[in-house]
Amino acid sequence: MVVALVGMKECGKTTLLARLHQLFLSRPLAGFDFAGCRSLPRFEELNWLATVESGAAQPKMLRTSSQFDNSFIHIAVRPNNGGPRVDLLLNDISGETFNAAVAAQSTCDTLLALARADHLVTLVDGAALADPARRHLHVSQVADFLQRVTQSGQCGAQTALHLVVSKLDELKGNLGPASAMEADVAARFANQFGSITCWRVAARPMDGSLPTFEPIGKLFAAWVQKTHRYPRPVLATPPRHIWHRDFCRFGTSEI
Amino acid sequence: MENNEQRVLVIGLPETGKSSFIQALDEVLKHPASAEALCSDGLAHDRSYIQDGKPKFLAGEKLDRTDRQLDNTSVELWFKHPSSGLCGRLYLPDENGEVFLDQWVNRRWEDSYASSLAGIAGALVFIRADEKSRNDERLGTLAQEILNSGAERPFEMKEASAQVQLVDVLQFLAEHGLPPKPLPVAVLISAWDTVGQAGDLRPKDPTQFLEREWALVAQFLRANPESFIPKIYGVSAYGGIPGQLGDLAEQAPHERALLVESAGSSHDLTRPLKWLLHLD
Numbered sequence: 001m002v003v004a005l006v007g008m009k010e011c012g013k014t015t016l017l018a019r020l021h022q023l024f025l026s027r028p029l030a031g032f033d034f035a036g037c038r039s040l041p042r043f044e045e046l047n048w049l050a051t052v053e054s055g056a057a058q059p060k061m062l063r064t065s066s067q068f069d070n071s072f073i074h075i076a077v078r079p080n081n082g083g084p085r086v087d088l089l090l091n092d093i094s095g096e097t098f099n100a101a102v103a104a105q106s107t108c109d110t111l112l113a114l115a116r117a118d119h120l121v122t123l124v125d126g127a128a129l130a131d132p133a134r135r136h137l138h139v140s141q142v143a144d145f146l147q148r149v150t151q152s153g154q155c156g157a158q159t160a161l162h163l164v165v166s167k168l169d170e171l172k173g174n175l176g177p178a179s180a181m182e183a184d185v186a187a188r189f190a191n192q193f194g195s196i197t198c199w200r201v202a203a204r205p206m207d208g209s210l211p212t213f214e215p216i217g218k219l220f221a222a223w224v225q226k227t228h229r230y231p232r233p234v235l236a237t238p239p240r241h242i243w244h245r246d247f248c249r250f251g252t253s254e255i
Numbered sequence: 256m257e258n259n260e261q262r263v264l265v266i267g268l269p270e271t272g273k274s275s276f277i278q279a280l281d282e283v284l285k286h287p288a289s290a291e292a293l294c295s296d297g298l299a300h301d302r303s304y305i306q307d308g309k310p311k312f313l314a315g316e317k318l319d320r321t322d323r324q325l326d327n328t329s330v331e332l333w334f335k336h337p338s339s340g341l342c343g344r345l346y347l348p349d350e351n352g353e354v355f356l357d358q359w360v361n362r363r364w365e366d367s368y369a370s371s372l373a374g375i376a377g378a379l380v381f382i383r384a385d386e387k388s389r390n391d392e393r394l395g396t397l398a399q400e401i402l403n404s405g406a407e408r409p410f411e412m413k414e415a416s417a418q419v420q421l422v423d424v425l426q427f428l429a430e431h432g433l434p435p436k437p438l439p440v441a442v443l444i445s446a447w448d449t450v451g452q453a454g455d456l457r458p459k460d461p462t463q464f465l466e467r468e469w470a471l472v473a474q475f476l477r478a479n480p481e482s483f484i485p486k487i488y489g490v491s492a493y494g495g496i497p498g499q500l501g502d503l504a505e506q507a508p509h510e511r512a513l514l515v516e517s518a519g520s521s522h523d524l525t526r527p528l529k530w531l532l533h534l535d
Binding site for chain 2: 022024025026027028033034035036037040041043044045047048049050051052053054055056057059076077078080085204205206212
């Protein structure tokens, strides 16, 4: 599964990824066991400044660099009822690139993961929604980004859109702006994605008043369990006796 | 003696109790806890490595850390399984924990080491009951507090959470080594004597302990049944804190050694090996 996370600068994309790792360190998440990860050093690095051991005066996250716009973080899970292992590739697109992609199709075209993404996770900063001076820009940028990726064909019926209001604690109970934005996006893009699901999470609430485990778990489970790309193509493995050359085993013996 | 050689991989980050366990195992083999326990079948020709640590271990003192410059840290123990009559030689390379730390930090290992994994019978994986499995995440009130440490440090690989490092070592083993699959893995939670003291709310069953305290390791082993068959034990090689044994020091080392599993507890530290070697 390929999951692309996008949103304005400091909207909480990296925090969400970092918390996913932290949650698995404490227990299985939403019925899934951690089964492996080729990005363990990166996950630990993402979390470092939010740990006591780092000595940071206040917990913080590394800023996502545009250098990694086409990079992936890997994690594999297995349902703890014994189902098959699922590998996820998580693509964290920087806030700067998000804005640049809204501004120019040429920049959007460079985001290679979007065209392969099973899930497009668009985060909207709850703190920005709570602030009238910032709210309209954030809502507008999100809508324009979705317009951009659908009109270019990078995302569409094959993509599950997840609209995530992050930093829910910063809304301080005033959910009106979040509801309005969710309704607007759902109405405008109703037939342009395979599905649209709205989520509200507080990945690292400062006051500890909101649950994190369950909302993040449900979001994560949706990434693992749902796709609009399948049925997955099944490649038949050619019999060993016709492996004339190494690449023949990948089903390309007719070349 | 039959030519029955069994190699067991000993895995653990620095100071997780590997050397102490091997010393205690040597004592328990010489003084079997029951008629079913593995017992010694004589002394290997070269016991120089294990002999070096004997004075401190028998005195109940903490062992020196395994010297990574040593060329030969292999331990050979001759064993006999009374009920089947099987005799054999057990090879337990007591690798310095830094070797596994280096593997995590540098993302590489020696080819010779990788190829040596092909014939292992199983692995003993060591973690400590009195060690933190992960770095402390700042959430809630911890997040609100402004620390005046004034010394923010950049991330270094060696400071990653212990259970993350251990999972990575096991991943390396499964993906890049060629061990038999599925590989029996006995997880030994050392310093088990620290569990269950007054006010300690941690589970007293080793399997549940791993599930709660080292959750990533527990999940990883469970989620990879094609690579690993895990069994979890609590172990105290000294029976208490080395250097502070008090009255326990009156007892012989094989009498104060402790092994705990879901089925109960005993002094028989050979049980994990019997399980690895399918002699249960």
